[in-house]
Amino acid sequence: MLWTFLRRSYSSSTRLSISQILNEKPLGSCEITGWVKSARKQKDLTFLNIGDGSSHNNIQVILPSSKVSAGLKHHSAVRITGDLIESSHSGQSVEIAAQAVEVINSCEEPYPIQPRKHFAQNFVRKFPSIKSKTNSTASLLRLRSQMTLMVNQYFIQNGYIHIHTPVLTSNDCEGGGEVFQISTKENAVINQSINNTNQSINNSNQPINKNNNPPDASDEKSSHYFDKPVFLTVSGQLHLEAVCNGIHKVYTFNPAFRAEKGRTRRHLSEFWMIEAEIAFIQDLSELLDIIENLTKHVARNLINNCKDDMITYSKSAKINDNREYIASMVDTKFSRISFYEAKMIISEHSDLPEVDDDLSRDHELFLCEYLQGPVFVYNWPKSSKPFYMRECMEDPELVSCADLLVPGVGELAGGSLREFDADKLRTRCRNEDLEWYIDMRNKGSAPTAGFGMGFERLIQWLLNVENIKDTIPFYRSSHECQL
Missing domain, CATH: 2.40.50.140 (Nucleic acid-binding proteins)
Known part of the structure; x- marks a missing residue:
């Protein structure tokens, strides 16, 4: 045997x-x-x-x-x-x-995918356990695998250390509140019991039986696995910054989670983030060079090494082949404009609503169209950005950051110089759980800069994928979690 x-x-x-x-x-x-x-x-x-x-x-x-x-x-x-x-x-x-x-x-009848027929991607998406047999899904997953390799290759070749940042965290990096909170199954049962009992009491005119009291909220507290609220991560940035206080070039390539309610072609609840942090950077342009070089490294390798799968995907998904566009893009410098310049361009050359302190997706796509390609928008109003971004020396109402906007998608990546002044950070950050982050500035840390890039958005842009749900093997979004 x-x-x-x-x-x-x-x-x-x-x-x-x-x-x-x-x-x-x-x-x-x-x-x-x-x-x-x-x-x-x-x-x-x-x-x-x-x-x-x-x-x-x-x-x-x-x-x-x-x-x-x-x-x-x-x-x-x-x-x-x-x-x-x-x-x-x-x-x-x-x-x-x-x-x-x-x-x-063998395949039992009726079998949904039949030979010599074209099936739209929104139909194929309904069958996650068999869709990898289709040409569109198989070719895209091979391309995703190669792009994963290319991302890691870029960082390793440029001297970065790969850090596995945690998926569970007590930090809310962006402070947006769109987070998934962790709870055990036992805790969920107690919550449901409390809710059901309270509902029953509210619907009844009978007095509460003191010998049969409803479940107490203290039961819920005692069943918590952690001693404080813990969430699925929205970003590994803060953990990378902690590691960057001793290792000067680090990156992570990890899943991230956002509890967004939108069910659009551009949003996922679970996605993969490419994030990097570099110590001793004082010039934002140096960070933008890194983002641009990474993007072009992945794109260039796609057209050089993945031609056949790119052709297969475009044919089977019935979309335009993007190879010619990519070949032109990698040989062209990305545009760089300030937020103020972006605001003026939109005001003078479009019919879009006036820009306040942030850009809508329509604004982002217009700028890419007007400038005919990817564009960095830098030096944004402080009021529209997270607490950790460094103030501009020339104007403390602006922060030294940039978003990379790309055609057809909008924002692809965002990065900034990190605020190095502990007092300024403490003024902007009211979260007591992040005192450790502020205190790093008193523990010999170096000035750092970093960025995050959405991997699925990178795939969507470079491969011309219509719906971001098709860029990942098993998509997760509001009210949708197959398998």
Whole structure:
């Protein structure tokens, strides 16, 4: 039995993927596993296209029609043994002459994804457990994987240390209040019991039975897992700043969570954030160079190394191929304008509502259109930005920060110099739980700067994805949490 287990483990770990077979072309006996992407049955022969998700390419399998079982259906899981031979057909260099086809698991009818049909992304999104078999989802997930690699590659090549910041935190970095608070299941049951009892009392004219008192709020307090409110993180920034007090270049690439009520094409409740913090930076332009270089590094590698998947995705999702735009963008310097200049441009060249101390998405998209590409808007009013941003030396009513705006999406990234004066921080921050953050300024910390970039928004922009929900394997938004 042990030998059987070892043999199976060795076989599965050394079996070539379809991508490897197509690249290496090891002619002769072979075995593949995958899913049926298409089938064309003739009188004597049947032609199958089999894919395993390792590549945008499938491999053609030829077998006698007499060996086709009833369970060999679209998207069924199969194991095929046979001989890899040179192909005489155009568009493929090799194919498999099958000797045996095992249907590991067939698809029950009715099956929602049928061959040779186009399905809109909002339809595919309804089937999270099978959508990775579609060309659009599979190609986008491979592109997402490569972009993840490119982000990490940029930071590692430039001397950053990768920090795993916590998902659970007592900090609300942005102070916006759109956070998920952590509660145990036991605590939730007590809350529900209290609510139900109070509702029953409110709906009744009967006096409360003193021998059968309702659950007390003290029960709820005693069941808290933590001694103070704890939330799912909205940002790893403050933790990065803590680590940056000793390691001068750090970054994190972690999930973040926001309890936004909006159900738009641009918002997710769970998303991934690229964040970096750098010590001893005093010039905002240096930080903007880092953001621009990271963005272009990812974009340039996409068009150089992921051409086939970009083509597959644009065709299967029926959207415009973005490669030409990216090629032009990476060779063009991003525009940089002050908030005041942005306000004047909008006032003088658009019919949009007047800008107050913040920009709407319409304002952001107009600036990208007017300046014909990505644009940094820097030096914003202090009233519109979080407490930790450093005041501008030339005007204390402004903070030394910048948002990167990109076409079709709007805000992609935001960064700033961090306030280094403990007294100024204490004046702007009224949260006692952040006293440790302020006190770092008295513990030998260096001046720092940092930024955060939404990974899904980066994907949406570079790949021209219509809905941000399609940029992540399992999307989460208000009232939507499949699987």
